[in-house]
Amino acid sequence: MEATVVVGIDVSKDRLDVAIYPSDEPGFAVARDATGLDALAARLKPLAPTAVAVEATGGFESVVVASLAAAGLPMLVVNPAQIRAFANALGKRAKTDPIDALVIARFVAATTPAPRPLPDEATQRLADLVARRRQIIAMMVAERQRQKRLLAPRLQHSITRLLEALQKELSEVDREIDAEVRGSDIWREKEKLLASVPGVGPVIARTLLAEMPELGRLDRREIAALAGLAPWTRQSGQWRGRSFIGGGRASVRAVLFMGAITAARHNATLKAFHQRLIDAGKPKLVAIVAVARKLLTILNAIIRSGQAWKSEVQAASI
Structure with missing residues (x-):
């Protein structure tokens, strides 16, 4: 039976380290730009991989996932903590980009998570707005905590001005979220159901x-x-710990x-x-x-x- 091919990609700011598993060929790297992504897609498509996996890296992976998914490749975004735990289990204490790419590929081959479709552009835009709303609220909570500790009138005025500005921005983001939801028949109906x-x-x-x-x-x-x-x-023999x-x-x-x-x-x-x-x-x-x-x-x-x-x-x- 022909072996299943899995691709692991370690994403950094300027380049992508790629590992193909199983394969006797060494890993390779491409630039994290349009030219590099086009070349990578052209190289991977003939392999017909069952999954192409990247770690969640706080944003650098987004354009990679979107570009390769648009080329018809089955993309996965995996949890970095799980990758490190898997690497430790394999005895891979060294951490380099090529090693990380291979560990990602081996992790996906071992666990076989199912690829899921990317959110469409409208869903991603709504997700970004919801995330921004959460960030603004976190900043407001932090400022209110400082307001309780800092007693100098000048600092109190500074905090008050910033809170007013954040409240204004929060209201604007709420209006944008409302417009996104009400502008979509599907979202409007789903929101009503929920x-x-x-x-x-x-x-x-x-x-x-x-x-x-x-x-x-x-x-x-x-x-x-x-x-x-x-x-x-958590359980071992007769011992059973609390669930988490x-x-x-x-x-x-x-x-x-x-x-x-x-x-x-x-x-x-x-x-x-x-x-x-x-x-x-x-x-x-x-x-x-x-x-x-x-x-x-x-x-x-x-x-x-x-x-x-x-x-x-x-x-x-x-």
Whole structure:
């Protein structure tokens, strides 16, 4: 049987180091520019790789993924922490770009994650706006903390002016997000479906639209794992440790936590679910995590079915 071909790419500011696995040929490098990307796509397409993987590097990988996906190559963006853990397991303590590229390829060959389609241009634009909104709010929170500590009148005036400017910018970003959502029939309908669930407001709905385009296309376990809400356990022999959550998309998980707190008070179904967990002796934080996971499961099912929230009977069937 012909071997499966996987390509690993280590992305830096100016160049791409490429490894093909399995292959007897050494790795190679191309420039991270239009000419280099065109040459790379032309070289990889005849190999018919099952996956072409890059690490999430904080932005440098975006143009690489977009360019190669446009050329018809199956792209994957992998977690750098997982790559380093895999490298350590292989005994690859040295860290160079060619080594990293090969480790990425071997990681994907070993774990066989499924390539997912890139978000379209409109979804990426909405995701950028939602991320910018989150950044502005973080800056406002930081300034308010400084406002409590710094007592000098001049510094208080400085903080007040900056907060006013940030509030103005936040309002502008909110208007742009609103225009993006209302300008798309599909997004407008999806936002309406998501917001039909008590406890889900515009911020949660739009964050999910922007940062979890897989919503409605995965099963409940896959969507929980994607958000970092799937519990994982620690066990060895007779010993069993506490379960934890982690990984996944932190920004999605954060808004779902806020939604879970609201839903546990105002959504009759999730309020009863939360109370059953508390009555069973579950810690409050564990109960809220479970509500967040249940809320995401409900939202996933609603988008898949295209039916708005109607009753507790609907939730019980999910």
